[in-house]
Each structure stands twice: as C-alpha cells, then as structure tokens.
Amino acid sequence: MAPFPAPALRRFGCRQSTAVPVRLAAEAAERTCWIESVTTGWLFLIPEGTGAAWLLAIGDAPQALLARSTLVAPLIERLGVTGPAFDTSPRMVERLAGEGWLAFGTAALAFDPICGDGTAQAVREGILASGVVTALARGEDPLALAIHHHSILLASMRRHLQLALPFYASGGTSGWWREQFAATREGYDWCTAQLGQLPEPRFAIHGFDLVRRELAA
The missing domain is CATH 3.30.70 (Alpha-Beta Plaits)
Structure with a gap:
C-alpha cells in the first residue's frame, strides 16, 4: 500500500x-x-x-x-x-483520495463558521467514508470509488463557498470584506473548474453504503 x-x-x-x-x-x-x-x-x-x-x-x-x-x-x-x-478560513487538500487512502475531517476539508454547516458536513463525510469502505469490501472498483469520494467532497466545498458568498458580499465595504469576498469567489470558481474535469458521480448513497446509480434508481 x-x-x-x-x-x-x-x-x-x-x-x-x-x-x-x-x-x-x-x-x-x-x-x-x-x-x-x-x-x-x-x-x-x-x-x-x-x-x-x-x-x-x-x-x-x-x-x-x-x-x-x-x-x-x-x-x-x-x-x-x-x-x-x-x-477559520475555508480550506481543503487538493487531493482527497488515492490508492489505499481517503482524506476526510477538518485536516482534509474545513468550513468557515459563518455558515454553521460544519457539524452537518462531518456527519455527511462519515457516511460517505463508510459507504466507500463498504463498497470496497464488496469488490467495487477502487479507482472509481476514490474519484467519487474526491468529487463529492470537492462539491461540498463548492456549495459551502457558494453559501458563504452572500455573507461576505453584505458584511461590509471595507478592504477586509472585499478581500474575503474575492477569495471566496476565487475558491468557488476553482472548485467549479476542478469539478468540470471530473466524471459524473457513478455511485449514490444507500443507507451507509454506496451503490451504482443504475442500481439505486
């Protein structure tokens, strides 16, 4: 490994x-x-x-x-x-999964407290990790699961930055607020570009498991 x-x-x-x-x-x-x-x-x-x-x-x-x-x-x-x-700036490692490993938790991806979504995200990450491990044990393709894990967490960060944008747009007009809005917008655009290079998710959460979308439908 x-x-x-x-x-x-x-x-x-x-x-x-x-x-x-x-x-x-x-x-x-x-x-x-x-x-x-x-x-x-x-x-x-x-x-x-x-x-x-x-x-x-x-x-x-x-x-x-x-x-x-x-x-x-x-x-x-x-x-x-x-x-x-x-x-407390939103942040993430650029690679969230690979051969034999998954990254999750605040060391891998952390949210700005202004949105109040950190606890819910921790629960979602735990369910996602459980699903990936269960699917691996069932014999699903490790590379496809790693890409799925990375894509879902990247999409979570993109959504978080999207939700944070109105706060930093309306919080004030000083240099600090303008800088934070610009950084948040840049991050949102970066996440969007990264997601555009990845395939559509092949799996869906089913309880604490990940199943192929065609089987979950």
Whole structure:
C-alpha cells in the first residue's frame, strides 16, 4: 500500500480567529446569540448560561473588533483571557483520495463558521467514508470509488463557498470584506473548474453504503 501523502493545502481567504470567555452585562439576554460585522472582521457572541458566554472574533483581535462594535460590545461586562489564534478560513487538500487512502475531517476539508454547516458536513463525510469502505469490501472498483469520494467532497466545498458568498458580499465595504469576498469567489470558481474535469458521480448513497446509480434508481 502506498504511504499516505501530504497533498497541497488550498485556502480560500485569510481569517485568523480567537475565542475568549466573557462575562455578560446584566441587561444581556442569556439565551440569545449575537453576530455583528465590523470594519475588519466579525464577532459571534455565544451565551452559555449563568451570565457567561464565549466570544469568537474573526479577522482581528477581540479588543480591536469590540472597539468598532455597536451591537455586541455593550452586551459584555468584561473579557477573560484570549486563547491562541486559529485559522477559520475555508480550506481543503487538493487531493482527497488515492490508492489505499481517503482524506476526510477538518485536516482534509474545513468550513468557515459563518455558515454553521460544519457539524452537518462531518456527519455527511462519515457516511460517505463508510459507504466507500463498504463498497470496497464488496469488490467495487477502487479507482472509481476514490474519484467519487474526491468529487463529492470537492462539491461540498463548492456549495459551502457558494453559501458563504452572500455573507461576505453584505458584511461590509471595507478592504477586509472585499478581500474575503474575492477569495471566496476565487475558491468557488476553482472548485467549479476542478469539478468540470471530473466524471459524473457513478455511485449514490444507500443507507451507509454506496451503490451504482443504475442500481439505486
């Protein structure tokens, strides 16, 4: 079996983020999430009850974003210790399957949290991987299954970028927002071009199995 490769990683934007625990102001609703766009990024405030919450800051440091905030900032009484920065830009390895291996999970493909589809995608990837392995055990063509796995995940990224485009088109008119919109659009176009070079999917999900489309119809 060939060793697991290290395919090139492609990013669609640059969105460094940090998470920080916060104490909510007395007047803040404890069961309401808040999202606000500001000049250099966006804020996501997630209450967890008893006056505590988490603040996700995307694009800039929490303090810098809060300084420009008119919606989220008044809801916070004080900030806790900011955690280390992490990448929330949508990204994927350019090759998602090969001889003897499948790539899935956030190391292979990761979504922007602005769309809220990451958990559902993880479930879909698990079902897809289960279907590929089951079909392999049944004797289906390994190359065809690898191409199918790659194509489906590539199409998932394309759909995610398509859904993200309206957010970055409407979030603001600053340079940061324009750059993120352009990167998202470039990624969508790249995924579209890649899919155009691949054959139509030959398999369909049937429970936790993959079956040939002509048999699933």
